[in-house]
Amino acid sequence: MSRKKSTQSGLVYSTDKDLEITPPATPGEDDLTLSPQQQDLRVYLDRMPAGKMLTRITGFIGQKEDLEKLGKLLKHSCGVGGSVKDGNILVQGDKRDRVLEVLLKTGYRGKKAGG
Secondary structure, three states, X not given: OOOOOOOOOOOXXXXXXXXXXXXXXXXXXXXXXXXXXOOEEEEEEEEOOOOOEEEEEEOOOOOHHHHHHHHHHHHHHHOOOEEEEOOEEEEEOOXXXXXXXXXHHOOOEEEEOOO
């Protein structure tokens, strides 16, 4: 089981009247999403342990919300399910050609990777 990172500074009590406490920065606040022309995505084909095929898209630089929007667009365009995990977009089945076509049509740079 993983531990969640605390967002508190650890300070419980202080008698210093001049003490200024700044809230910690939220993750992803400073992360900027690169424009589609600046993204360099790779499209892989993986085989799951049960023998099923999986199309994996890596290399996205930006906020999680933008990654999820792109994942939703790709899954909808291919007509299949999938998910977004650990900065990767996972699309069920061998959809490399269709995913690459949609990426190029929407302005992203991408190419097939792996064997």
